[in-house]
Amino acid sequence: MSENNPNAAVREQDLPLLKVKDLHVYYGAIHAVKGISLEVHEGEIVTLIGANGAGKSTTLNTIAGLLKPRQGSIVLGGVPVDGTGASKMVYKGLSLCPEGRRIFQHMTVRENLEMGAFSRPREEIEASLEDVFGRFPRLKEREKQIGGTLSGGEQQMLAMARALMSRPKLLMLDEPSMGLAPILVDQIFSIIEEMHNSGVTILLVEQNAQMALSVANRAYVLETGAISMSGNAAELLQNDDVRKAYLGS
Amino acid sequence: MIFLDHLINGLSLGSIYAIIALGYTMVYGIAKMLNFAHGDVIMVGAYIAFCGLQYWGFPPVLAILVAMVACTILGITIEGLAYRPLRQAASLAVLITAIGVSYLLQNIALMIWGANPKSFPTTFINGSSIRLGQLNISTATIITILANVVIMVGLTLFTSKTKLGKAMRCVSEDRGAAELMGINVNRTISLTFAIGSALAAIAGILLCSSYPILQPTTGSMPGIKAFTAAVFGGIGSIPGAMLGGILLGVIEIFGKAYISTELGDAIVFAVLIIVLLVKPAGLLGKPMREKV
Numbered sequence: 001m002s003e004n005n006p007n008a009a010v011r012e013q014d015l016p017l018l019k020v021k022d023l024h025v026y027y028g029a030i031h032a033v034k035g036i037s038l039e040v041h042e043g044e045i046v047t048l049i050g051a052n053g054a055g056k057s058t059t060l061n062t063i064a065g066l067l068k069p070r071q072g073s074i075v076l077g078g079v080p081v082d083g084t085g086a087s088k089m090v091y092k093g094l095s096l097c098p099e100g101r102r103i104f105q106h107m108t109v110r111e112n113l114e115m116g117a118f119s120r121p122r123e124e125i126e127a128s129l130e131d132v133f134g135r136f137p138r139l140k141e142r143e144k145q146i147g148g149t150l151s152g153g154e155q156q157m158l159a160m161a162r163a164l165m166s167r168p169k170l171l172m173l174d175e176p177s178m179g180l181a182p183i184l185v186d187q188i189f190s191i192i193e194e195m196h197n198s199g200v201t202i203l204l205v206e207q208n209a210q211m212a213l214s215v216a217n218r219a220y221v222l223e224t225g226a227i228s229m230s231g232n233a234a235e236l237l238q239n240d241d242v243r244k245a246y247l248g249s
Numbered sequence: 250m251i252f253l254d255h256l257i258n259g260l261s262l263g264s265i266y267a268i269i270a271l272g273y274t275m276v277y278g279i280a281k282m283l284n285f286a287h288g289d290v291i292m293v294g295a296y297i298a299f300c301g302l303q304y305w306g307f308p309p310v311l312a313i314l315v316a317m318v319a320c321t322i323l324g325i326t327i328e329g330l331a332y333r334p335l336r337q338a339a340s341l342a343v344l345i346t347a348i349g350v351s352y353l354l355q356n357i358a359l360m361i362w363g364a365n366p367k368s369f370p371t372t373f374i375n376g377s378s379i380r381l382g383q384l385n386i387s388t389a390t391i392i393t394i395l396a397n398v399v400i401m402v403g404l405t406l407f408t409s410k411t412k413l414g415k416a417m418r419c420v421s422e423d424r425g426a427a428e429l430m431g432i433n434v435n436r437t438i439s440l441t442f443a444i445g446s447a448l449a450a451i452a453g454i455l456l457c458s459s460y461p462i463l464q465p466t467t468g469s470m471p472g473i474k475a476f477t478a479a480v481f482g483g484i485g486s487i488p489g490a491m492l493g494g495i496l497l498g499v500i501e502i503f504g505k506a507y508i509s510t511e512l513g514d515a516i517v518f519a520v521l522i523i524v525l526l527v528k529p530a531g532l533l534g535k536p537m538r539e540k541v
Contacts, residue, residue, distance in 0.1 A: 049268065066425060102426040104419055106535070115419055118412070119431035140381035 015078060017201055018063070018170055019041045023072035025055075025062050032058045034225040040203050041171060045196050047212040047233065049246055050126070050222030056205040057099050057223075060174050064082075064091040064096040064201075077169060090119040095168035099175045099205075101159040101176035105148035109139055110145050112158055116165030124204040125165075132161045135194065160191065164200070171195070172203045177211065189215055209246035213237040221246070250383050255506045256499065261390040261459065261496020264397035268452040269475030270482070270490035271404065278421040278440045278485035282340065285347040286327060288451060288472015289354035294320045294450030295369065295457045295467060296362055309372040316450040324446025325439050333435065351469075358465035369461035374454070377540045389458045396451060397463030401491050404444075408487065417441060421485065474501075474514075477521050483534025492532055497521075 016039035025033035032211040033055045040046045048056045061067045062076055065086035081092055089096075104112050113132060117125045133140035138158050142150060150158060156176055163171055177185040177194065189211050196202055196215070206212035213219055218231040221242060229236065236242050269291060276284045294316045301312030331350050333469035335343050375389040419427040420437045427435055456471055457463050474497060482493025497517055504516035524532065 022302060063427065086425075086428040087431050087433050090429065096429050102423055102429075104422050104426065107415075107418065111371065111415060115415060115427075115430045115432075118416065122412075163429075178334060197363060 016040060018203065019073075019075040020059075020063060021073045021075075023059065023062060023074070024070045025067055026070050027056050027058075032225055033062065033069075036220075036222070036225075036227055038220050038227070038230075040142055040201060042169075042201055042217060043199065045192070045202040045204060045216045045238075047206055047216040047219045048222055049206055049209040049212055049219060050207045051246075052207070053224075054222040056222055057174050060096060060172050060203070060205055061098075064172065065092065065113040066096075085231065090166050090168075093169035094172070095163040095166045095170070096172045097159050097163035097174065097176065099178065102156045103147045103150075103155050103158050103162065105146070107147055108144055109147060109150070109158060110143045111167050112162050113139075116162035119166050128165050128167065132164055135164075135191070135198075136161050153180055156180060156184075156188055157191065160188075160195075164195070168200075170201050170203060172205075175207060176204070177206065177208050186210065209242070213242075251506075253384060257384070257386055257390055258346065259499030259502035260495060261393045262502060263478075263495035264393045265452055265456050265459070265471065265494075266475045266478045266498050267397050267491045267494025268400060268448050268455070269471060270479040270494045271400070272452075273476050273479040274442050274482075274484055274486060274490040275417075275445050277479070279417055279439045280328075280332070282332065282343045283347060283476070284332075284442075284445075285472070285476075286346070286350035286354055287445065288470075288475070289321060289358075290327075290446050290449040290468070291436035291456065291472065292358060292454035292463075292465060292468030293323060293354060294446075295463050296358060296367075296408065296451035298450070298454045299369055299457070299463055302372065303367075305372050309374070312372075312393070313451070313454055316454060317447045320446040320450035320453075321443045324442040324449070328439055328442040330390055333438075342491070354438075355465045355469075360467065364464065366462045366464040369457035369463050371461075372458065375458040376530050385460075389442070389455070393455045393459065396455060397494075398453070400448060404487055413437075413440065457478050462487070470514075474517065480531055481521050481524055482506055483531030486531070486533045486535070489531055489533035496532075 018040040021037045023033055023036045036059055048059060050056050058067065062069050065084050069082060073080060076092055076094055081089065103113065103127050113129060114125060117128055125244065138154060139158060139161055142154065147155065147158060160173065160176065173192065180188065185208065192202065192204065193215050204212055204216060213233045213236055217234050219230065219233045220227050221229040221236070229242065269287065273284065276282065297319045298312045298316040301307035301315050302309065307315065327350055331346050332343060335346060374392050375387060378385050378387040379391065406407045408418055416432045416437055418429065419430060419432055419433055424434055453468065465487055475494065478493035478497040479490050482489030482491070483495060501513055501517050505513035508516060
């Protein structure tokens with residue numbers, strides 16, 4: 001298989017950017033993720049949807065290196081990355097915007113963004129800041145403000161902007177719409193679409209299946225730690241089983 | 250005049266507490282643990298400086314540098330061997346380990362240097378005094394207060410301006426999120442121990458310059474008081490450690506001078522209890538809030 005040679009692999013067009021195979025994750029004795037396999041190709045938005053406790057966040061946290069899988073492989077851009085610690089994954093081109101935003105509450109907006117670029121050389125940071133402020137003009141207005149004083153929606157924008165600051169090959173978003181008012185949810189999703197249009201590859205975890213399926217190219221449906229369905233997002237949006245289980249109709 | 254004298258003594262003692270308290274507060278803020286061995290690192294620093302001056306014939310500045318380097322290595326070693334394996338363990342286990350390390354250091358010092366108190370030699374720090382009107386201020390006092398100011402300004406600049414300093418603040422606030430930024434948490438914690446321990450060496454030398462009796466338990470009481478100062482000012486806060494340390498020193502000296510010499514320490518701890526009843530997070534401590 002071509003994955004065995006990393007150099008040849010990256011050059012190959014149809015090779016997935018992220019390939020997860022047969023992933024098993026445990027919390028102590030609890031088997032949280034039971035053999036998940038998924039792929040994300042360059043330029044795609046792929047979404048993982050499913051109920052609470054289906055293992056969506058666990059999957060993302062494992063890919064990001066925060067949790068160690070007991071079994072399975074994770075390959076990013078042709079290079080195996082399982083067992084790489086979270087702090088090294090950023091250097092490999094993967095960025096996770098975690099559930100619950102987790103911005104640095106006592107730091108200013110600008111400092112938060114600078115920390116997002118921790119993995120990058122100092123002289124490149126200014127250009128990235130400009131880029132991010134262009135996408136999120138609201139953050140530019142709040143540049144000197146302390147993170148903890150921002151509204152919930154602004155904090156989510158800051159968290160996404162911070163994740164972008166490392167210039168990731170793959171951006172993973174964990175529940176970006178959680179706890180936000182409907183109007184803000186729309187805004188966050190339009191930002192996600194804009195990021196996608198500008199070439200960012202995104203792996204999105206969401207409980208808001210309707211929104212997630214309408215922006216994504218492909219989707220995986222998770223049920224109690226395993227993938228129960230997968231395919232084209234638009235088709236899944238029309239699928240009766242998906243509609244009954246996750247879209248409430 | 251006597252009042253001013255006491256105030257200056259209080260500031261000097263308080264500066265020593267503040268420098269020690271910084272070690273407690275930084276380690277607590279970043280590693281979320283109480284390093285009760287910190288007081289004993291002070292003692293080790295003082296002994297090494299003592300050996301440098303007394304036995305090895307080092308000039309004072311070299312003795313201070315050697316003590317700082319030795320304490321830095323000691324701090325990193327303690328963290329790596331005793332605390333790092335317990336990173337995921339219950340905080341009580343870490344606390345008990347820290348107390349164990351504290352006794353270990355005291356007993357090693359007892360083995361090497363014996364139980365007899367050593368008299369800390371005279372250096373440029375405590376050699377003379379300056380007359381200001383009717384006030385007679387010892388150089389040790391002046392150097393202690395100056396050292397405290399320099400350290401405080403330096404640390405504030407370090408944590409607010411440098412990349413590593415900011416990384417420390419990130420780890421202190423949210424270890425998981427810091428890792429996602431690419432910050433190596435273990436290395437950041439080691440760095441914190443290194444800085445805290447180097448400061449402990451300075452504190453030990455300053456302490457023994459003002460109170461020149463050195464024995465294996467020399468670090469315990471100042472250690473406990475500096476810990477009190479850190480809690481008093483708001484543990485985890487660098488300006489809090491400074492404020493808490495200074496206030497504690499001043500209260501202690503005034504308490505001893507005007508109320509009762511025997512009750513000096515009791516007064517210090519009584520003030521702590523009162524402050525914590527009114528402000529549980531300490532004077533400058535920030536209770537964490539979450540936005541929804």
